[in-house]
Amino acid sequence: MKALHFGAGNIGRGFIGALLSRAGYEVCFVDVVSELVDEINRRQEYTVEIADAGNEQIHVSGVRAINGQDANAVVAEMLDANLVTTAVGPNVLKLIAPTIAKGLAERVNKNVQPLNIIACENAIGGSSMLKEYVYQHLSEADQRKVDELVGFPNAAVDRIVPLQKHEDKLRVAVEPFFEWVVERANMVGEVPPIEGVDYVPNLEPYIERKLYTVNTGHATAAYLGYYFGYKAIAAALRDEFIQNTTKQALMETSHLLTTKYHFSSEQQERYIEKIMNRFSNPYLSDVVTRIGRSPIRKLGPNDRLVGPAVQLLNLGVTPEHLCIGIAAAFQFNYEYDEEAVQIQKDIKEKGLAETIALYTGIGSDSPLFSLIMEKVKMLNALRADRSKYMK
Numbered sequence: 001m002k003a004l005h006f007g008a009g010n011i012g013r014g015f016i017g018a019l020l021s022r023a024g025y026e027v028c029f030v031d032v033v034s035e036l037v038d039e040i041n042r043r044q045e046y047t048v049e050i051a052d053a054g055n056e057q058i059h060v061s062g063v064r065a066i067n068g069q070d071a072n073a074v075v076a077e078m079l080d081a082n083l084v085t086t087a088v089g090p091n092v093l094k095l096i097a098p099t100i101a102k103g104l105a106e107r108v109n110k111n112v113q114p115l116n117i118i119a120c121e122n123a124i125g126g127s128s129m130l131k132e133y134v135y136q137h138l139s140e141a142d143q144r145k146v147d148e149l150v151g152f153p154n155a156a157v158d159r160i161v162p163l164q165k166h167e168d169k170l171r172v173a174v175e176p177f178f179e180w181v182v183e184r185a186n187m188v189g190e191v192p193p194i195e196g197v198d199y200v201p202n203l204e205p206y207i208e209r210k211l212y213t214v215n216t217g218h219a220t221a222a223y224l225g226y227y228f229g230y231k232a233i234a235a236a237l238r239d240e241f242i243q244n245t246t247k248q249a250l251m252e253t254s255h256l257l258t259t260k261y262h263f264s265s266e267q268q269e270r271y272i273e274k275i276m277n278r279f280s281n282p283y284l285s286d287v288v289t290r291i292g293r294s295p296i297r298k299l300g301p302n303d304r305l306v307g308p309a310v311q312l313l314n315l316g317v318t319p320e321h322l323c324i325g326i327a328a329a330f331q332f333n334y335e336y337d338e339e340a341v342q343i344q345k346d347i348k349e350k351g352l353a354e355t356i357a358l359y360t361g362i363g364s365d366s367p368l369f370s371l372i373m374e375k376v377k378m379l380n381a382l383r384a385d386r387s388k389y390m391k
């Protein structure tokens with residue numbers, strides 16, 4: 001059994017690749033960083049380190065890699081792959097789609113074995129998104145064959161894997177917790193038995209719970225952390241205002257999730273408590289600039305901050321604390337993040353009001369709009385006040 005996995009980064013090696021290898025798959029990574037591809041091929045193994053008191057070292061072996069820029073190599077690997085997965089980042093899905101389409105067009109005319117393609121990204125409907133991009137590169141005849149033979153089940157993946165540097169370039173330290181939930185409905189053929197994967201009939205409750213709790217909390221704490229000058233998420237969360245705002249934002253999303261889905265308030269409370277502890281794992285150091293990366297994506301209408309805020313407003317609830325997180329995201333002026341630079345440029349050129357509308361889709365007639373503007377002022381005043389005491 002062969003799994004072709006796009007993205008040999010933190011989640012690729014530290015989570016998806018490791019689980020697939022343990023389940024008996026020969027894992028072939030696809031990445032565009034040549035040094036990484038070469039190192040994987042030279043060693044054909046790597047170590048996943050569990051960041052807790054036990055510090056277990058998991059040996060992942062029998063892996064190899066190809067360069068994603070070599071479309072022919074990717075197509076050749078797709079012909080007999082039993083599973084395709086991705087962890088490249090939601091914005092990269094459209095970039096890998098043409099090659100996946102090329103591989104599928106050739107495969108469905110040669111191999112009638114069903115194939116599932118699972119995007120393991122932090123996004124609602126990641127695999128559906130990938131499918132849409134892939135279909136843009138397929139003829140109608142090939143689309144019909146792909147409809148029959150290829151499934152794009154959506155997934156939710158959860159495991160905190162910070163940016164890291166080790167002398168051993170393939171080693172990756174991960175938190176002990178992980179969750180990988182895959183939508184059964186859109187799968188073709190037999191469900192692959194992978195220990196650690198939960199198959200569910202409908203993914204929506206699980207992806208919303210994950211994105212609107214883990215990632216909402218993470219983003220709120222990270223943007224506020226950055227705003228108030230913290231580097232590490234754990235340090236940011238020791239700040240009473242940030243901790244309290246994050247918890248309150250999660251109370252808001254809990255209200256949404258328990259109203260929409262079968263999760264009880266008690267379950268959500270336990271889930272939140274666990275997550276807050278995971279954010280501050282003393283065995284891992286995670287920086288606010290990683291967690292806040294790609295703020296345009298994170299401020300999108302369905303993503304972790306605006307998505308629940310808009311839905312709550314529709315339920316008649318005012319999401320005060322989510323709006324503090326959104327306000328802080330517009331202040332994320334981290335110079336090494338292209339999206340952060342773009343937002344700051346837009347604020348300068350178009351003004352804050354237009355920029356908010358542009359990225360969040362929240363119109364100036366929405367009560368959320370004025371709330372966000374009000375929270376920007378509140379944060380400015382709070383920071384100015386704090387800096388007085390620092391002098």
Ligand SMILES: NC(=O)c1ccc[n+]([C@@H]2O[C@H](COP(=O)([O-])OP(=O)(O)OC[C@H]3O[C@@H](n4cnc5c(N)ncnc54)[C@H](O)[C@@H]3O)[C@@H](O)[C@H]2O)c1
Binds near residue numbers: 010033090120158162
């Ligand atoms: N790190 C986490 O804690 C975490 C947890 C859950 C989900 N995720 C999600 O997993 C995805 C990957 O995140 P990550 O933290 O592993 O990022 P990462 O940057 O460590 O890994 C991404 C990898 O994709 C590779 N890549 C980029 N363009 C490519 C292309 N065109 N073809 C093939 N490979 C390409 C990069 O070289 C890199 O190795 C994101 O969607 C993220 O939201 C991350």
Ligand SMILES: O=P(O)(O)OC[C@@H](O)[C@@H](O)[C@H](O)[C@H](O)CO
Binds near residue numbers: 157219293294
């Ligand atoms: O990966 P992003 O950029 O969508 O979000 C940053 C972090 O919140 C994220 O990577 C978490 O660590 C992860 O989602 C935990 O499962």
